[in-house]
Each structure stands twice: as structure tokens, then as C-alpha cells.
Amino acid sequence: EAQVTQxxxxxxxxxxxxxxxxxxxxxxxEYMSWYRQDPGLGLRQIYYSMNVEVTDKGDxxxxxxxxxxxxRNFPLILESPSPNQTSLYFCASSLxxxxxxxxxxxxxxxxx
Amino acid sequence: xxxxxxxxxxxxxxxGDNSIINCAYSNSASDYFIWYKQESGKGPQFIIDIxxxxxxxxxxxxxxxxxxxxxxxxxxxAATQPGxxxxxxxxxxxxxxxxxxxxxxxxxxxxxx
Numbered sequence: 001e002a003q004v005t006q007x008x009x010x011x012x013x014x015x016x017x018x019x020x021x022x023x024x025x026x027x028x029x030e031y032m033s034w035y036r037q038d039p040g041l042g043l044r045q046i047y048y049s050m051n052v053e054v055t056d057k058g059d060x061x062x063x064x065x066x067x068x069x070x071x072r073n074f075p076l077i078l079e080s081p082s083p084n085q086t087s088l089y090f091c092a093s094s095l096x097x098x099x100x101x102x103x104x105x106x107x108x109x110x111x112x
Numbered sequence: 113x114x115x116x117x118x119x120x121x122x123x124x125x126x127x128g129d130n131s132i133i134n135c136a137y138s139n140s141a142s143d144y145f146i147w148y149k150q151e152s153g154k155g156p157q158f159i160i161d162i163x164x165x166x167x168x169x170x171x172x173x174x175x176x177x178x179x180x181x182x183x184x185x186x187x188x189x190a191a192t193q194p195g196x197x198x199x200x201x202x203x204x205x206x207x208x209x210x211x212x213x214x215x216x217x218x219x220x221x222x223x224x225x
Contacts, residue, residue, distance in 0.1 A: 004155075031211060040121075042201055043156065043215040050211050058212060090155050097144075097211065103155030 004104035023091030032074040135202035144205035
């Protein structure tokens with residue numbers, strides 16, 4: 001089954017404790033992206049990757065890192081999480097240009 | 113700055129009626145637009161897209177209209193069903209950056225039985 005998976009689905013952590021949210025897709029897609037979703041703000045793009053070893057900043061990259069060492073994986077790294085990073089995070093992938101993006105189920109992160 | 117926005121945050125529709133969801137964008141350089149549907153507890157799901165060289169595109173029970181003159185986009189859902197209850201987002205892709213997608217805040221559609 002074609003899908004985008006994210007782990008963990010739920011995470012509660014404390015300020016400053018490094019964490020990684022994994023994202024994996026099994027569709028051989030070149031394009032992958034991370035979004036955060038906050039009430040009233042819709043989805044805001046954090047980082048995206050056009051292919052292996054090629055990444056670029058979205059609208060809200062501060063406080064986040066990404067890597068794309070393999071085509072299927074695109075982890076999101078928070079080196080020192082802060083409470084304002086409490087949000088619902090989505091990973092997405094598509095064959096090329098961000099059309100027909102397939103979204104993962106989301107990761108709800110709470111930073112205390 | 114550039115923004116993609118929706119006219120109304122909520123829409124209540126009687127089952128069987130047609131729904132119209134509106135979206136305004138401000139960047140005239142945008143050349144590709146997408147509508148997504150997000151059901152409670154799930155990630156957004158692609159519905160339909162349209163490129164700037166078109167003004168109308170139809171899918172199954174859905175139609176997207178693009179008015180570039182007033183920078184307005186709409187999604188029409190025919191014969192709305194309970195399963196159409198969700199949050200709907202429009203998104204734009206700007207010609208200057210093929211890989212960057214900007215989303216509007218979303219409209220919550222509730223279908224009344």
C-alpha cells in the first residue's frame with residue numbers, strides 16, 4: 001500500500017531535549033516536505049527536499065533541521081525544542097512538483 | 113507579502129445542496145493551485161488542482177474555478193454528502209519556486225442531515 005508514515009504519532013517532551021520525528025514513504029517520490037499545523041494558521045511549510053541531499057527552507061524553518069540521505073526518509077530534527085513548537089506536524093511526499101502530495105497521518109508534539 | 117486566504121472560516125450546508133468554498137490569493141505570480149480536504153484526525157488529502165492557464169476544471173462532484181483578474185479561487189461541491197464534512201484548504205504554488213507550497217487557513221464545512 002502506497003503510504004507516508006510518521007513516528008511517533010504523539011510525543012510529549014520538555015524544553016531543550018533533542019528529538020527526531022521520522023518520515024518515510026514507499027512510493028519512490030523525489031519530493032518530500034514537512035509542515036506544521038496550528039489553529040487558525042493552516043499548514044505552514046517548514047522544510048522541503050527536492051531529492052536526496054537537496055533541501056531548502058520553507059516559510060517557518062527556525063528551530064528545525066532536516067536531512068535527506070535516502071530517497072525514502074526525511075526526518076525532522078528539533079535540536080532544542082521550545083513550547084512554541086508545540087504543534088501538529090505533517091510530512092508529505094510527491095513525485096515531483098508539489099502536486100498530488102500524499103500526507104502522513106501527523107505527529108502531535110507537545111513541548112512543556 | 114504573499115498570502116493565500118479563505119473568505120469564511122466555517123460553512124454549514126444542508127445535505128444534498130451544493131457547497132461553494134472560496135479562496136483569495138494575493139500573489140499574481142502564482143500559477144498552480146490545489147484544493148485539499150482534511151478530515152478530523154487525518155492528514156490533508158488532494159482533491160483537485162488547476163493551473164493558471166485554465167479558468168475551470170471539473171472532477172468527480174467537484175469543480176474548481178479560477179478568476180485571475182480578481183485573484184480568486186473557489187471549490188464547488190455538488191450534492192454535498194455527510195462524508196464531505198471536513199476542513200478544506202486551498203494552496204498555491206509560485207512560479208518563482210516550483211517546490212514551495214503556501215496554504216490558506218482553511219474552511220470548516222459541516223453538512224447538516
